[in-house]
Amino acid sequence: MLAYTLTRLVYLALVLAVMSVLIFLVTQAMPGDVASMIAGQFASKEVVDAIAVKLGLDQPLIVQYGQWAAGILRGDLGRSLVLEQPIAPILMEALARSLVLAVVALAVVAVVGIGLGVLAAVRRGKLTDQLVSGVSYLGIAVPDFFWAIVLVLIFGSYMKLLPTGGYAPLSDGFLPWASHLVLPVVTLVLMLLARIARLTRSSMIDVLQTNYVKFARAKGMPESVVILRHALKNALLPTITVLAIDFGLILGGVVVIETIFSYPGMGRLLLFAIQRHDLPLIQATILVVSAAYCLANLTADLLYAYVNPKIRHGMKAA
Amino acid sequence: MMTAPQARPAVPPVTAAASAPEPAPLLDVRGLTISYGNARGTLRAASDVGFAIRPGEVMGLVGESGSGKSTIAMAILDLLGGGGRVESGEILFDGTDLRRLSAPERRALRGDRIAAVFQDPFTSLNPALTVGRQIAEPLIQHKGFSPRQAAARVQDLLSEVGIRDPRRVAAAYPHELSGGMQQRALIATALGCEPKLLILDEPTTALDVTVEARIIDLLAKLCDSHRLSALFVSHNLGIVNRICQTVTVLYGGLVVETGPTGRVLSRPAHPYSKGLVAALPRITAGRRHRLPSIPGTVAKLSGPPAACVFAPRCPFAEEACRSRPQAMLTDAAGDGVRCWKADALAGIPWPDEDAGIARDPKKAQPRSAPLVEVDHLRKIYGANRSILPWLRRAGTVAVEDVSFTVGRGEVVGVVGESGSGKSTIGRALLALTEPSAGTVLFDGADLTRRVRQGDQDLRRRAQLVFQNSAASLNPRKTVGDAMDRPLVLAGRADAEERRKTVAGLLTRVGLPSAYADRYPHELSGGERQRVNIARALATDPDFVVCDEAVSALDVSVQANILNLLAELRDEMGLSYLFITHDIAVVSHIADRVLVVYGGTICEEGPTGRVLRPPYHPYTEALLSAVPRLAEDGQETPRILLEDAAPTPGGQGCAFAARCPRKLGAVCDEQAPPVHRTDDGHRIACHIPLATLAERAAVFPELAGDAPH
Numbered sequence A: 001m002l003a004y005t006l007t008r009l010v011y012l013a014l015v016l017a018v019m020s021v022l023i024f025l026v027t028q029a030m031p032g033d034v035a036s037m038i039a040g041q042f043a044s045k046e047v048v049d050a051i052a053v054k055l056g057l058d059q060p061l062i063v064q065y066g067q068w069a070a071g072i073l074r075g076d077l078g079r080s081l082v083l084e085q086p087i088a089p090i091l092m093e094a095l096a097r098s099l100v101l102a103v104v105a106l107a108v109v110a111v112v113g114i115g116l117g118v119l120a121a122v123r124r125g126k127l128t129d130q131l132v133s134g135v136s137y138l139g140i141a142v143p144d145f146f147w148a149i150v151l152v153l154i155f156g157s158y159m160k161l162l163p164t165g166g167y168a169p170l171s172d173g174f175l176p177w178a179s180h181l182v183l184p185v186v187t188l189v190l191m192l193l194a195r196i197a198r199l200t201r202s203s204m205i206d207v208l209q210t211n212y213v214k215f216a217r218a219k220g221m222p223e224s225v226v227i228l229r230h231a232l233k234n235a236l237l238p239t240i241t242v243l244a245i246d247f248g249l250i251l252g253g254v255v256v257i258e259t260i261f262s263y264p265g266m267g268r269l270l271l272f273a274i275q276r277h278d279l280p281l282i283q284a285t286i287l288v289v290s291a292a293y294c295l296a297n298l299t300a301d302l303l304y305a306y307v308n309p310k311i312r313h314g315m316k317a318a
Numbered sequence B: 001m002m003t004a005p006q007a008r009p010a011v012p013p014v015t016a017a018a019s020a021p022e023p024a025p026l027l028d029v030r031g032l033t034i035s036y037g038n039a040r041g042t043l044r045a046a047s048d049v050g051f052a053i054r055p056g057e058v059m060g061l062v063g064e065s066g067s068g069k070s071t072i073a074m075a076i077l078d079l080l081g082g083g084g085r086v087e088s089g090e091i092l093f094d095g096t097d098l099r100r101l102s103a104p105e106r107r108a109l110r111g112d113r114i115a116a117v118f119q120d121p122f123t124s125l126n127p128a129l130t131v132g133r134q135i136a137e138p139l140i141q142h143k144g145f146s147p148r149q150a151a152a153r154v155q156d157l158l159s160e161v162g163i164r165d166p167r168r169v170a171a172a173y174p175h176e177l178s179g180g181m182q183q184r185a186l187i188a189t190a191l192g193c194e195p196k197l198l199i200l201d202e203p204t205t206a207l208d209v210t211v212e213a214r215i216i217d218l219l220a221k222l223c224d225s226h227r228l229s230a231l232f233v234s235h236n237l238g239i240v241n242r243i244c245q246t247v248t249v250l251y252g253g254l255v256v257e258t259g260p261t262g263r264v265l266s267r268p269a270h271p272y273s274k275g276l277v278a279a280l281p282r283i284t285a286g287r288r289h290r291l292p293s294i295p296g297t298v299a300k301l302s303g304p305p306a307a308c309v310f311a312p313r314c315p316f317a318e319e320a321c322r323s324r325p326q327a328m329l330t331d332a333a334g335d336g337v338r339c340w341k342a343d344a345l346a347g348i349p350w351p352d353e354d355a356g357i358a359r360d361p362k363k364a365q366p367r368s369a370p371l372v373e374v375d376h377l378r379k380i381y382g383a384n385r386s387i388l389p390w391l392r393r394a395g396t397v398a399v400e401d402v403s404f405t406v407g408r409g410e411v412v413g414v415v416g417e418s419g420s421g422k423s424t425i426g427r428a429l430l431a432l433t434e435p436s437a438g439t440v441l442f443d444g445a446d447l448t449r450r451v452r453q454g455d456q457d458l459r460r461r462a463q464l465v466f467q468n469s470a471a472s473l474n475p476r477k478t479v480g481d482a483m484d485r486p487l488v489l490a491g492r493a494d495a496e497e498r499r500k501t502v503a504g505l506l507t508r509v510g511l512p513s514a515y516a517d518r519y520p521h522e523l524s525g526g527e528r529q530r531v532n533i534a535r536a537l538a539t540d541p542d543f544v545v546c547d548e549a550v551s552a553l554d555v556s557v558q559a560n561i562l563n564l565l566a567e568l569r570d571e572m573g574l575s576y577l578f579i580t581h582d583i584a585v586v587s588h589i590a591d592r593v594l595v596v597y598g599g600t601i602c603e604e605g606p607t608g609r610v611l612r613p614p615y616h617p618y619t620e621a622l623l624s625a626v627p628r629l630a631e632d633g634q635e636t637p638r639i640l641l642e643d644a645a646p647t648p649g650g651q652g653c654a655f656a657a658r659c660p661r662k663l664g665a666v667c668d669e670q671a672p673p674v675h676r677t678d679d680g681h682r683i684a685c686h687i688p689l690a691t692l693a694e695r696a697a698v699f700p701e702l703a704g705d706a707p708h
């Protein structure tokens, strides 16, 4: 397991290094000149050039990249041009908010989605199954933002039960904080739930037909043990992978959701940076999102290996 | 009409004297009718099935696939599933009708009083739980053991089923164990709660022959020492002969014969039983005659039969058989047979197939250059040269230095168990895998190089028929389309001409040409295998690799396909590499046999020579594991091998870890020398040839035959 984790970490570092180069190149290629933006519309050419020199923009690309990458390795993400502040604290704050949203949404999706999937598989072909499957189709067919709008209309504007957007820090008290989370979380859950439920259902159905499940029944195990201990543990393997990918997706800031609910997470930060052409902020945000995505995948793989002894031992032997 | 003349045939105990009171049966199945229903209609899997198992008795339930034997076993366990339904009948266990119990009551019996072991140990254990935990489960569930008590009992159980380091095995996950060990773990699970009845559903079918021999031995001992009763479901009469006291033969969901094993197998009364016994491949030296086979496929009933179910396949059928269903007739001894002609047919064997075109093996011996030459072939899988040091891997040796030839028109058998490298050898000969070292010459040309250069002609001339006839055909393509493809690839442009070729090929393998329009699922296993053979022949090859080509088939069908392959060889002058785990099958078709173990050839020679001493120790063990019927002569003592896995790629003899005659360190450290004789027989072993020759023949009846 250790060797495997090590290998994966080496790969992770490689992937991130490549990503950083790509991010750097692509953002540099974006239209607009950073120095003249900072200097303002009416600055003279000398002023602009001076700023460019100060920022190191006159250096060859490779040197600029080197300085940027070295800064990141030191934990210095640079300064935001627009906000005129160091990027790291801004980013961490947004990341923390997005993390809260992602973790809560993911937890709900995992529990409810897996539960529904198992239920549908066990009652395969019966009414419960058909209900779950039918609703799942609906969930997949309808675009993400539709739910967001519907929810905002019903709970926010119409019933005035919940805030329709914004964010309250935990220091304002638990209830205000939580109430701001409800709508975005529910929207995210609705988006992801169907896929998880359907996936769990189909792998559960496969597992329920295996010989070891038959053998567990032949041993006289109660149906609850057969399903939870013998079937579910094996059926969860594909679900775990997809959940991890979803986690990365949410973290990447499902921009639409954060925008609709004016939720100040990574997605909104990225949008802001792009609109204002804040190059260092764009680069740092995308890099952090990529890193989070990769980490989520790594966690999934490690979890997968942990649940699946075949892989776990294969790694020991390696 | 379906019921026996007496309500129940009175079956006197086999062992007890006639005067002793008959013990009440432990399991008494009466009038059991099971059907499977789906949208397309109902299928009767069992019709009015009755049998009884007395305490301490092991009863064999035999029949071809589709005969309903597994369905009956599952019905007793209340695990039918898949739309199966018990229509009527009683399943009396210890006097209680299981069908009258509630579902929880039946569940409480399962795993406690009635335990089961299924066919495939590789999939019967949960991959995500340790073996020990899985064995402990029923103890905790039924006997109220604490996990700690259960763990202690698990160790005892594992020792009892012959596992030497129970502590390690209990902590292991299933994939860390060999198939034999997994099956032992399942048997330990079944024994845990000290059941009275074991349901054994083909418990050794998925295992290697040498492992099977040990498991059967273990089961027989356990049943004896625990006075266990068992229902032993099997298609293998040889195995049934070893472990069962009585036999019930099923055909088309009906019991067609019951009686003591010895009597049924030596003097079968029902024509179907006669056919099953006759079709069993025996060890014979040379291919003198065709194997008897049962033509046609198993009957499928949807309701009560209107005629003798076996009539369409019965060589003794006459008009009277087709006009009414047959009743179970019981003789004085209590043996039953469902055939009105049984008495008249007593002593009349299943008819031999006409000798046909059996050729004289001597004349066919090729004198010209061999078709295939394999020289120092070596194959390593999974070698990895990574820059990351912890990922570097030496790889697994599948084939370690193998050399042999296949002559024109010659059939070379390759016998070995899983992990012997036999399939890899076959794939290398078809250029489906590249050798890591060594060469394969096909008709004098370097196969690997030529194929890499895009030589399609060599591919055309060498074809493959493999085991799983269902998986090798695309379910969405008709037989004709499947066979059309190789023809198109071979550059045959004219569609009309191709259609004719397909029809011709189907006729050639004994199928109606109209089968071209059928889909694979409409065919039986044997028919599908015929289609596979026809497809392999489509490109007019010289050489066919048959990889376990008959292993998945019922004995009756197996004989059929073997006969077909033999015919095709004689008519078309084909060469075969016939890969199998079953040395008895090989003895029917091969001119020469290679015995492989752990990627090396232990013994090679003309079939007749390999079947007689001197034997390589592994060949001797393989031969002694071949199940035999009483009429074949005295059973020689079986050589039971350890469960250890082969260790290919090591320094010494690959068989050293399991060899019962191992000499000592020399076997571990030095590759064994090869003893050769003039008639092309070679044995790789440290034991001198003269000493090997001193062993008694496993098949003394062969001794008289002159080696050819």
Ligand code: SF4
Residues within 6 Å of the ligand: B270, B271, B272, B308, B309, B310, B311, B312, B314, B315, B316, B317, B318, B321, B326, B338, B339, B340, B341, B342
């Ligand atoms: S009743 Fe007739 S057809 Fe049926 S098994 Fe007997 S002889 Fe054959």
Ligand code: SF4
Residues within 6 Å of the ligand: B617, B618, B653, B654, B655, B656, B657, B659, B660, B661, B662, B663, B667, B672, B684, B685, B686, B687
């Ligand atoms: S060389 Fe040694 S271990 Fe190998 S078969 Fe001969 S006696 Fe057995």
